[in-house]
Amino acid sequence: MATVVWFVASACAIASALAVIVQRNPFIAAIALLGNLASLATLYLLLQSDFVAAAQIIVYAGAVMVMFLFVIAYVGPHAEVPDERRHTWQLIAACVAAGAILVEIALAVGRSTLDSAASVEDSFGSPQAVGEVFLTRYVGAFELVSLLLLVAAIAGVVLGSGPRPSRVVDERQRRVQEARDLAASRAGDDR
Template identity: 55%
Template sequence: MSSLVLAASAGNVLTWVVWFGAALACVASGIAVVSFSNPFYSALALIGNLASLAVLYLLLSAEFVAAAQVLVYAGAVMVMFLFVIAYLGGRADAPWAGGPSLHRFAAVGAAVAILVEVLVVLGLKAGGELSHPARISGDFGSPAEIGRLFLTDHLLAFEITSVVLLIAAVGGVVLGSHARRLQAEEAGLE
């Protein structure tokens, strides 16, 4: 019996250690995204951020979302970002170029205000309802469960998502071909 308790507390400590590593990586790479002056490094930091977020999703037993995060975000979306950054070159402003200004102070003040507001609310609510998570079954967050929810309770969200993706694809094609036509017209005029 005591070995069971010991094993349970060891699992608890291990979860804390994994959480701490993932959360630290999340926070550090988030700061790196905002503070690098080269957008290429920012995009690489965002990939690290998305990967450590996937670890946090796994700790929250959202296996399918964690897999989708790595495949869709860290895979597809960030590859597109890196392509565009490679195409445009790594030119960007340094985050603090030009010295302090009213605009800078206002930006930092707004961000700090958001953070403090949320942390104060969390501090007031901590220990109460937030510390009593519901009991979940083994298939919570599994692909089968997510698929069942998508095709029964949340069918409308599923269909709207597909329409949004279709519109975005059409928009991307229209933007690309429009830019090409403009370029051809300008080349013809000169």
């Protein structure tokens, strides 16, 4: 049973990840990423990591994806690069890099001796168990992440509320220049 669920979830995860990088429309790519996140949450459940699976759905599929879809809607048709031609050497280099990582992982997995799972009690992966470790041994990391999220929130506000769009600024500068030219020519006439 677990093998069947693992196979289906893994196939969905890989297929949706391929859809993310192949789709030209960013909106559909974001929806495919949503499927990828859900499949990974299923795999986390298979690994008895219930709390991480719940956090994955709430944080990623909820908050992060809403932000993505909002920005895709804000940017609109500009999000698509019209002529996505690329150099052949880029394609070859990317495939070589990906293939090297795959071969490396396959070799490492083939030689590993970690294939028998540790026996764990039923509370493994529950919010209590994870929270206890998180807030005692890793409390420093917890505080650092909260600080990082604060900095990121400030950065989001700063980046989102920059100067006016350049077209508006250009228009204003043009009017100021026109007024100056007019004043200069009038001053010339008076003389």
